[in-house]
Amino acid sequence: MAEVELRVNGTSSRVQLDPRVSLLDALRERLRLTGTKKGCDQGACGACTVLVDGERILACLALAVQYGGREITTVEGLGRPGRLHPLQEAFIRFDGFQCGFCTSGQICSAVGMLAEHRAGVPSVVTPRLAATATPLSEAEIRERMSGNLCRCGAYDGIVDAIQHVAGVDDRAATAEPAADR
Amino acid sequence: MTRAPERSRPAPPTPSPAQAVGRPLDRVDGPAKTAGLARYTADHHVPDLAHAALVHATVARGRITGLDTADAEAVGGVLAVLTHHNAPRMTPPAPVSALDLSTLAPGTTVDYLNTDRVHWNGQPVAVVVADSPDTARQAARLVRVTYEVEPAVTDFAAAQDDAVPLRGTLLVLGEERTGDAERALATAPVVVDHRYTTPAQSHHAMEPHATVAVWNGDRLTVHEGSQDVDWARRHLARRFGVPLAGVRVLSPHVGGGFGGKAPVWAGTVLTVLAARATGRAVRMVLSREDVIRTVGGRTPTVQRVALGAQRDGTLTALLHTGVSQVGRVGGTPEPVGSQSRHLYAAPHIWIRHSTTTLDVLPTAHMRAPGEAVGTFALESAVDELAVALGMDPVELRMRNEPDRDPLDGKRFSRRDLRAAYARGAERFGWAERTPSPRSMRDGHWLVGRGVATAFHLPVRLPADVTVRLRADGTVLVRCAFHEIGVGAATAQTQVAADALGVPVEAVTVEHGDTELPVGPQAGGSGQTASVATALLEACEELKRSVLALARRSPSSPLRGRRLSELRAGRGGLYRADAPDRGETYGVILTRAGRAEIEVRTAAGTRLGRTLQQARAAAGWFRDRRRWVRAVTGAHFCEVRVDEHTGEVRVSRWLGVFDVGRVVNPKTATSQLRGGIVMGIGAALSEETLVDPRTGRTVNPGLAEYHVPVQADLPRIEVDYLDEPDPTTPLGLLGVGEVGITGVAAAVANAVHHATGVRVRDLPVTLDRLL
Ligand code: FES
Ligand code: FES
Numbered sequence: 001m002a003e004v005e006l007r008v009n010g011t012s013s014r015v016q017l018d019p020r021v022s023l024l025d026a027l028r029e030r031l032r033l034t035g036t037k038k039g040c041d042q043g044a045c046g047a048c049t050v051l052v053d054g055e056r057i058l059a060c061l062a063l064a065v066q067y068g069g070r071e072i073t074t075v076e077g078l079g080r081p082g083r084l085h086p087l088q089e090a091f092i093r094f095d096g097f098q099c100g101f102c103t104s105g106q107i108c109s110a111v112g113m114l115a116e117h118r119a120g121v122p123s124v125v126t127p128r129l130a131a132t133a134t135p136l137s138e139a140e141i142r143e144r145m146s147g148n149l150c151r152c153g154a155y156d157g158i159v160d161a162i163q164h165v166a167g168v169d170d171r172a173a174t175a176e177p178a179a180d181r
Numbered sequence: 182m183t184r185a186p187e188r189s190r191p192a193p194p195t196p197s198p199a200q201a202v203g204r205p206l207d208r209v210d211g212p213a214k215t216a217g218l219a220r221y222t223a224d225h226h227v228p229d230l231a232h233a234a235l236v237h238a239t240v241a242r243g244r245i246t247g248l249d250t251a252d253a254e255a256v257g258g259v260l261a262v263l264t265h266h267n268a269p270r271m272t273p274p275a276p277v278s279a280l281d282l283s284t285l286a287p288g289t290t291v292d293y294l295n296t297d298r299v300h301w302n303g304q305p306v307a308v309v310v311a312d313s314p315d316t317a318r319q320a321a322r323l324v325r326v327t328y329e330v331e332p333a334v335t336d337f338a339a340a341q342d343d344a345v346p347l348r349g350t351l352l353v354l355g356e357e358r359t360g361d362a363e364r365a366l367a368t369a370p371v372v373v374d375h376r377y378t379t380p381a382q383s384h385h386a387m388e389p390h391a392t393v394a395v396w397n398g399d400r401l402t403v404h405e406g407s408q409d410v411d412w413a414r415r416h417l418a419r420r421f422g423v424p425l426a427g428v429r430v431l432s433p434h435v436g437g438g439f440g441g442k443a444p445v446w447a448g449t450v451l452t453v454l455a456a457r458a459t460g461r462a463v464r465m466v467l468s469r470e471d472v473i474r475t476v477g478g479r480t481p482t483v484q485r486v487a488l489g490a491q492r493d494g495t496l497t498a499l500l501h502t503g504v505s506q507v508g509r510v511g512g513t514p515e516p517v518g519s520q521s522r523h524l525y526a527a528p529h530i531w532i533r534h535s536t537t538t539l540d541v542l543p544t545a546h547m548r549a550p551g552e553a554v555g556t557f558a559l560e561s562a563v564d565e566l567a568v569a570l571g572m573d574p575v576e577l578r579m580r581n582e583p584d585r586d587p588l589d590g591k592r593f594s595r596r597d598l599r600a601a602y603a604r605g606a607e608r609f610g611w612a613e614r615t616p617s618p619r620s621m622r623d624g625h626w627l628v629g630r631g632v633a634t635a636f637h638l639p640v641r642l643p644a645d646v647t648v649r650l651r652a653d654g655t656v657l658v659r660c661a662f663h664e665i666g667v668g669a670a671t672a673q674t675q676v677a678a679d680a681l682g683v684p685v686e687a688v689t690v691e692h693g694d695t696e697l698p699v700g701p702q703a704g705g706s707g708q709t710a711s712v713a714t715a716l717l718e719a720c721e722e723l724k725r726s727v728l729a730l731a732r733r734s735p736s737s738p739l740r741g742r743r744l745s746e747l748r749a750g751r752g753g754l755y756r757a758d759a760p761d762r763g764e765t766y767g768v769i770l771t772r773a774g775r776a777e778i779e780v781r782t783a784a785g786t787r788l789g790r791t792l793q794q795a796r797a798a799a800g801w802f803r804d805r806r807r808w809v810r811a812v813t814g815a816h817f818c819e820v821r822v823d824e825h826t827g828e829v830r831v832s833r834w835l836g837v838f839d840v841g842r843v844v845n846p847k848t849a850t851s852q853l854r855g856g857i858v859m860g861i862g863a864a865l866s867e868e869t870l871v872d873p874r875t876g877r878t879v880n881p882g883l884a885e886y887h888v889p890v891q892a893d894l895p896r897i898e899v900d901y902l903d904e905p906d907p908t909t910p911l912g913l914l915g916v917g918e919v920g921i922t923g924v925a926a927a928v929a930n931a932v933h934h935a936t937g938v939r940v941r942d943l944p945v946t947l948d949r950l951l
Binding site: 018025028029033035036037038040041042043044076078079081088089092093095099101103104138141148150151152153156157158 | 207208210211212213214215216217218219220221223224226313314315384385386387388389434435436437438439466468469664665666667668847848850851852854855856857858859882883884888889890891892893894896897
């Protein structure tokens with residue numbers, strides 16, 4: 001057993017853990033923060049994405065004991081009904097989900113992705129790696145969000161929601177996504 | 182909660198019958214789902230919870246000869262290792278009966294842990310229960326099993342000769358024919374005749390199957406992500422020999438299903454068994470691998486489509502035969518010729534389905550069983566015929582568009598595929614396509630465009646609902662339907678709001694719990710229309726009851742009025758001829774001294790339910806005799822194929838659908854898109870690989886089974902005609918499955934246009950293009 005202090009969504013808790021326990025299981029089973037989902041437990045789906053010091057990671061591939069003292073944010077920490085995070089609101093407005101199982105991971109991933117983009121981190125589709133500020137095109141979003149699977153296929157709504165929050169696309173900001181006609 | 186602004190409307194002079202239906206309202210569960218507060222099965226913590234893990238057989242067929250559980254039992258925290266030696270006895274599954282559809286519930290007929298027989302590679306042979314999931318899993322790996330191996334048939338491709346033609350029944354599509362297709366083929370001036378194959382596929386809902394089981398004496402509470410809580414409840418009551426009334430199954434949120442969560446699989450039964458055996462509440466969350474080893478997926482198919490035509494494109498013969506697979510211990514054949522019975526006006530048609538039986542995990546329905554893979558073969562063949570004729574593939578389809586059902590002359594309840602193609606061709610710019618293969622390119626990308634028809638037959642199922650109207654004007658709708666991501670509660674909120682003339686904010690819908698009136702399965706694209714039918718009936722009944730209350734009061738402006746003279750709106754009933762004369766439900770109920778009033782469709786009694794089922798079944802058969810009720814669509818696809826590597830990218834998509842009335846354009850669009858996305862996966866990457874020697878699935882995870890990701894997809898444009906079906910309440914049909922049908926053919930047809938290479942075996946991977 002190891003003891004670790006987990007700081008999640010601004011609250012600290014000391015937990016005794018088997019050192020083999022993943023951050024995902026620690027969040028879900030010990031802290032009862034079940035918003036973060038387990039879709040595969042092997043780094044293949046992105047459902048478990050959380051933010052650590054503002055960066056997105058896969059909680060199923062992280063050992064909880066390694067994250068003592070780090071600032072962890074889960075979907076529950078982003079916003080609550082009535083006080084939703086802009087991305088949470090945009091996911092609703094642009095229908096960026098169906099069953100909702102991948103949604104927590106998508107939203108955390110999108111928050112982390114937008115921060116990466118702001119910081120000038122390039123992706124494989126970025127045309128000029130040296131450029132400081134590349135626009136967040138639809139292709140950039142699709143590339144950068146490809147670690148988050150959605151079997152319901154809500155991908156277009158997710159792109160629209162992210163574009164809307166990033167303020168990069170007037171069409172997404174004004175069009176009713178469902179109209180599509 | 183974010184609500185669309187159009188709801189805060191001013192009171193209209195005449196209450197209109199449709200305020201909410203047809204609007205792109207946000208999902209009612211949006212805030213809970215985006216904030217991570219919606220509870221799925223694995224999120225349930227109950228007191229004194231233990232955890233279970235499965236041990237899978239590693240042979241395809243045989244008998245267990247030895248079980249060494251000592252090492253597993255020695256692990257600290259292990260509570261029990263259950264095998265066929267020590268597991269409590271259960272009642273075996275009931276034989277399938279058309280009189281009780283819940284007998285279709287079990288995914289397999291295996292009496293898990295009550296037998297030493299092994300029927301497929303992956304069958305659970307032991308369950309470990311421990312105080313943590315990790316301990317259970319660790320110990321499960323330490324269980325050693327020896328087998329007496331028996332010969333097994335596990336190679337679908339090699340088992341084709343043993344395929345047996347299916348006899349048609351109430352539940353299974355067999356052989357159908359009109360005219361003499363083979364003779365007509367022999368004399369047709371132009372013939373295409375080819376073999377098409379599709380691989381096994383897996384649902385891979387993002388939520389792995391999970392169960393939480395809590396016994397309290399003979400009462401059982403189960404949390405389960407399910408597409409049919411009523412089936413689950415009935416099956417579990419039978420297996421464990423307890424009264425049905427004591428079994429409750431809760432499934433308020435389901436993390437995707439696509440057919441994979443309609444049957445009851447081993448994990449569910451064994452979690453309940455583990456809880457029974459240990460006296461603890463038990464949760465079992467299947468790993469992705471467990472899911473693939475124990476939850477059946479879509480069968481592989483081998484199909485033959487032969488088309489005969491005149492030189493002007495008029496079809497004379499259509500032959501479609503197909504072989505699908507079932508397991509020796511269960512499984513569902515795929516009626517791959519389903520759409521071929523209805524799509525083209527050929528005078529000679531022959532459809533035949535056969536199955537071959539293997540020692541593998543039984544197959545299960547997956548989104549649009551039959552049509553999803555059947556349209557690949559048929560719509561590829563139609564494209565091949567267009568090429569052979571030198572004719573535009575849209576024009577060829579329109580030339581053979583039937584006015585009545587080609588098989589037996591029944592009417593279509595509605596069908597306007599012509600309009601779907603016309604609108605699609607216009608929007609997509611189909612006319613700009615140059616017909617010959619390899620004639621369009623963009624640098625090193627070969628560009629191709631293809632079309633294919635989508636087709637599905639939505640089902641109708643009985644449903645029971647209660648509607649409660651309170652004096653404060655709020656409404657509670659209760660029905661044990663399922664929210665697997667379709668926006669079911671949102672749609673019924675809209676239906677109830679319009680039927681009663683109240684704002685959508687006033688309506689709450691409860692679902693996914695067997696304590697509620699029995700709802701339909703989330704399957705066959707029938708849930709929304711089936712529940713809406715019952716809900717409309719209940720709302721009529723409710724308004725009648727409210728009117729009866731109002732008419733008792735001499736002061737009521739509704740006194741002496743009949744319901745047919747009134748309109749529901751503004752939270753009450755108003756006269757159609759004098760819209761300002763009427764009163765709100767609140768006024769009527771308060772004056773009558775009633776806090777609330779509730780109505781229920783059919784009955785909660787057994788007799789009531791039997792009568793209701795009989796009525797529903799009779800209605801369904803009557804409808805089937807009278808007309809073909811189908812949804813159709815036209816897919817337009819553009820691909821780019823790298824001329825050096827063979828990489829295929831889908832670069833544009835448009836689907837135009839004729840799906841009847843749309844309750845909610847936002848959620849319906851998402852569902853149609855989701856089907857197209859899954860179809861693109863089937864077209865380009867999805868394949869469950871089974872080692873033909875051992876029957877073992879070798880890619881039981883999302884790293885090796887490739888579902889489409891963002892970077893694989895263009896924007897998916899979706900459009901629909903939004904014309905009500907004249908034969909259904911509200912004009913609803915069903916949108917859940919039609920999206921996936923035709924997609925793989927549209928891709929393969931576009932790939933042929935781009936490259937000149939015809940791929941008749943899915944998925945269209947780059948090795949097939951080089
Ligand atoms: S659960 Fe972590 S990536 Fe799938
Ligand atoms: S919303 Fe169901 S998997 Fe994404």
